[in-house]
Amino acid sequence: MRQPDIEIYLKDADRDAVIRWLSQTLGPCTEWRQKGQTFKCEIDSAAGPIPLTWLPKAVGSWNSLYLDSPNTPWADDLACAHAAFAALGVEIRCAPGGWQEEEGEDEADRWIRVSAAGEEEIVWRTG
Template sequence: MRQPDIEIYLKDADVDHTLIAKWLAQAIGPCSAWQQRGQTWKCHAGNIPVTWIPKAVGKWNSLLLESDQTPWEDDVSCARAAYAALDVEVRCAPGSWSEADGEEDADRWIRVSADGEEEITWRTS
């Protein structure tokens, strides 16, 4: 089932919104100019609203695509594509999560890296 939005976390201080824009332009469509509000950066890739938050969780940068019209059906497929294009470790939730799912599931993540793809426990709070 297609997720209503996509959120992935990218590790690495060398990945910034300009590299993300280049990747998204190839994957989705041209990116509008980035608008910065505090620590948050926003643009549109094609017609998809994009939010980039550097160091959202420690050294992890958050990328949120606010649409169900991305080329990726879920966070995991987007994480795979981001890793392939940018060669940085990517983490994402294994599927949609809501508070009703409980705190245990909130710490379940998929890691995509040079080691392959695996489920990990990542305590973000």
């Protein structure tokens, strides 16, 4: 089932490199709007507009990339994480699937790491 949005975390990734990759993959991005530490733009994709949020250093050296649309070429966070790693060569982390608050804190700490070593499930305590 296709996720309604995509969120991945990129270790020490350069925002300009990420935008070049997304522009080549999805389409051009509007000018960035900054609000506090958060940067937003909109990608004009063939499938429709995709609101994008970039939060540098969201968790330590990890930057958050959030695409608020189901109209991406990726069915889920993991597919996007693999594409991002292939394009950018930086470690990517994403949730293994949707998380509901009633699942508890332990489930919230389950993540998937995509790196040169491959894909593996890890425990990442972000809070």
